[in-house]
Amino acid sequence: MGIFIRIAWRNLWRNYSRSLIMIGGIGVGLFGLLVYYGISNGFINQLVEVSIELELGHVQVTRRGYYQHPVQSNSFTPANSLMERIESVHGVRAAAGRLSAAVLVNSAEKSNRVDLVGIDPEREGRVTSIRNMIAQGEYLGPGQDGKIVIGRKLAEHLGVGLGDKLVVMTQDSENELQSRLFRVGGIFETNSPLWEKTAAFITLRSMRKLLGRPLQLTAILVRAEREKSLEPIVAGIDSLVTGEGSALEVFEWKEVSPLLAQSIEMFDFFVWVFYLIIYLAMAFGVVNIMLMVVLDRTRELGVMRAIGTTPGQVMTMVLLEAALLGVAGIIVGGGAAWLLNGYLAANGLDLGRWADGMEFMGLGSVIYPRIEPLEWLVSFLSAEAAVIVSSIWPAWRSAGIEPVRAIQFE
Amino acid sequence: MILFKLAWRNNWRHRWRSGLTAAAVVFGLSITIWGFCFTEGSHEQIIRNSVESFTGHVQVHRKGFHDDPSLRKVFYPDSQFVPELEGGVPGLANYSFRISTFGLASVGETSFAAMIVGIQPEREQEFIHWDRKIEQGRYLHPGDINGALVGADLAENLGIGIGDTVIIVTQDYYGSLCGALRVVRGTVRSHARELDRGGLLISLASAREMLSMQGMANTAVVMATGSEQVPQLISELDNRLGAGGLEVIGWRRIMPDIVQAVELDNVFGILTNLILLLVIGFTVLNTFLMSVMERIREFGIMRSLGASPGRVVGLIVVEAALLVGLGFVLANIVGIGASVYNSVHPLDFSEMGGDELSKFYGMDPRIYTRLTWQTLVYPNLFVAVVILLALIYPAWRAARISPAEAVSRRH
Structure with a gap:
């Protein structure tokens, strides 16, 4: 075997411009694939992070049917110490209750529709990262029932700043119209412009008072220790709440947000198609070059066969040459992608020029590309496999060379 | 050779x-x-x-409304808009007037914040073809002052059905709280995102009454004879309406996102x-x-x-x-x-x-x-x-x- 690797390696450099072109083709293709993958993955990760970090947590407990019909009347009264019991489920880091409703927020001059969320400031701080997003003023403290925390975009839209008054209008549990005055205590900034425009927070206590629902919650958000294995947690919490015969249900974030799940699915599909197309394009080049290699060496291969090399060994040698070219291409293309991806992951890809367009897609304007170690590996291995598979046919042809004819070949 | x-x-x-x-x-x-x-x-x-199912090719507002919308920034169509268009405008196919604002709407136990738009049902039917966008129920009949249409996604999310009564609460022209009852006649699937997810359509007459805005409008929706005619139409309308304090905006500026x-x-x-x-x-x-x-x-x-x-x-x-x-x-x-x-x-x-x-x-x-x-x-x-x-x-x-x-x- 060793000798065939040596022959293949030497053959590679006999026509180095041809080899370089092939390495270039494979390298450019793989580079493009990886950079594209990193950026698209960055888009998706941003969507996922905003959703989990701010809106959904990893796992939610709600009343049955809340997500089909997310209104305050679909709230529930948690059993005593339910929160503590959820937190004792293996793998759960923290849990926090929320009471949400769609309300109208009015400043002196303008009004806007807002998803107002009543939070337990201390618990919420352990589950979502709203606390870390405060750019101005402060996060809600215990007992700060007259304060409201809003997003930067909403503040700009309503024309209010810290300490300004806002009137919240909504319906209460008796269907009576309620309006109450709050003062802006904090302004948060996130990577999600949509969210900055539509979400606002007050304390759970004042939300319960406003809605006239003294004990209710619309959701309990749960943060897991590890993002990956959520099924056991869902099962664990499920056994807690169904045990009481209550009307609650437990979901992981993917089920709650079909839009997000579909975005991920669609992204996976497009990536798959793009990989397929690029590998096919590479295949044209590889088949072309390997055919030339075989044709150029018809005489030589015939001599090898005549002195006892088996067709299988000839085929192996040709495949090895292609495999070595593939590795070189992967080193070049993968290396360049590694550098660019690393730079962009550290500094961010600023698409501020298209900020409004990104907002339309529910995204902030700076993207941080991301490729997991396993994804690098899969890309490298699949590219190598594509190269080898493409050279099977030329290699097959080389094995079919008849020694006598080949030696006479000029 | x-x-x-x-x-x-x-x-x-x-x-x-x-x-x-x-x-x-x-x-x-x-x-x-x-x-x-x-x-x-x-x-x-x-x-x-x-464009075709909601915003139109061109919109006309009182100057400043587009950048900083407010219910106070209105114009009077009958004196400020219609007379200026006399003799016909090349490239203009049709137009109608609207009042749009935000408000709180409730149906049964459910309340939601909605984009409330008063439309001229007969006029808009000619170029927005609303009746084709009705998913359930029917379109607003002429003179139907009590009817309302709801965005299909909004209706689905909140379980609103045909015949439900909607209570609308919002601020009127003078800034005071006002309310009205309307009956849901139909749901609308327009494929315009903001409308399907949060729109409540009533007639312009009905909106004027509720908001104390007799004779006023805040938006004119203008359709060009074709999308190629839009730039020319904008400058022509601007010539005629600009001096009267109105602002003409094309769809590219209406939806930069x-x-x-x-x-x-x-x-x-x-x-x-x-x-x-x-x-x-x-x-x-x-x-x-x-x-x-x-x-x-x-x-x-x-x-x-x-x-x-x-x-x-x-x-x-x-x-x-x-x-x-x-x-x-x-x-x-x-x-x-x-x-x-x-x-x-x-x-x-x-x-x-x-x-x-x-x-x-x-x-x-x-x-x-x-x-x-x-x-x-x-x-x-x-x-x-x-x-x-x-x-x-x-x-x-x-x-x-x-x-x-x-x-x-x-x-």
Whole structure:
């Protein structure tokens, strides 16, 4: 075997411009694939992070049917110490209750529709990262029932700043119209412009008072220790709440947000198609070059066969040459992608020029590309496999060379 | 002519190589053409859905309303708008007036914040064709002051049905709280995102009464006779209405977010296609460089028989043109064929479970490709440039061959 690797390696450099072109083709293709993958993955990760970090947590407990019909009347009264019991489920880091409703927020001059969320400031701080997003003023403290925390975009839209008054209008549990005055205590900034425009927070206590629902919650958000294995947690919490015969249900974030799940699915599909197309394009080049290699060496291969090399060994040698070219291409293309991806992951890809367009897609304007170690590996291995598979046919042809004819070949 | 004969024969000398190279060009170019038609089709759909089903080509407001909307910024259509349009405006197809504001609406136990829009039912029917967008129930009858239409997603999310009574609470023109009862007549699926997810339509007369805005409007929606007429229509309307304190805005400014999203998607589309074409370019480069390298002796002989370097390069270029030209022709046939096919038989993403996604982007899940001269010219141009780049080195290499050296060289 060793000798065939040596022959293949030497053959590679006999026509180095041809080899370089092939390495270039494979390298450019793989580079493009990886950079594209990193950026698209960055888009998706941003969507996922905003959703989990701010809106959904990893796992939610709600009343049955809340997500089909997310209104305050679909709230529930948690059993005593339910929160503590959820937190004792293996793998759960923290849990926090929320009471949400769609309300109208009015400043002196303008009004806007807002998803107002009543939070337990201390618990919420352990589950979502709203606390870390405060750019101005402060996060809600215990007992700060007259304060409201809003997003930067909403503040700009309503024309209010810290300490300004806002009137919240909504319906209460008796269907009576309620309006109450709050003062802006904090302004948060996130990577999600949509969210900055539509979400606002007050304390759970004042939300319960406003809605006239003294004990209710619309959701309990749960943060897991590890993002990956959520099924056991869902099962664990499920056994807690169904045990009481209550009307609650437990979901992981993917089920709650079909839009997000579909975005991920669609992204996976497009990536798959793009990989397929690029590998096919590479295949044209590889088949072309390997055919030339075989044709150029018809005489030589015939001599090898005549002195006892088996067709299988000839085929192996040709495949090895292609495999070595593939590795070189992967080193070049993968290396360049590694550098660019690393730079962009550290500094961010600023698409501020298209900020409004990104907002339309529910995204902030700076993207941080991301490729997991396993994804690098899969890309490298699949590219190598594509190269080898493409050279099977030329290699097959080389094995079919008849020694006598080949030696006479000029 | 001899050049063509030579070139043709040379291509035939390496049937496999020539065939594969032409096939690579067909593959890359036809995919690029189809891809451009697909993106163009989906973009056109997003924009058309928004323009034709809600925003119109052009909107007219009181100056300053667009940048900083407020219910106080109104105009009087009967004195400020209609008289100025007398004698007809070239490119204008139709118009109607609206009042839009935000308010809190409740149905039964459910309350929600909604975008409330007062429309002129008969006038808008002529160009927005609302009745085709009714998912359940019916459109507003003329003079129906008590009726309302609700966005389909909003109705679905909140469980609102036909015949339900909606209580609307909002601020009126003078800033005081006002309320009204309306009955849901139908739900609307317009594919305009903001409307389907949060819109409540009532009649203009009904809105004027509720908001104490008799004779006023805050938006005029204007439809052009065709999207090409829009720029001309904007400047014409601006001439007539600008002096009266009104501002004329085209759809590009009404929805800069969609325009930018489309632009960004185009940038990514071009970049991904460029990667594909570069990979193809390497195959082309390889074929021609090899074909030059193995014929150094032959070119040397041509040179010593008196052929100029230009003639040698010419031969290479004609060879390439024949081979690649064949690829171009086939690629355009395949690419155009597939695009035309999909412009009649759309790709249906709802089968792939993309219905939430298409709703989010305000699209129909069935996407029709759209062939325009741009989706045809640009891919061909890109491929031509890539191939020319791939030809530079082989041609330069061929031109540099010195006869004496080449002829004495053993292959």
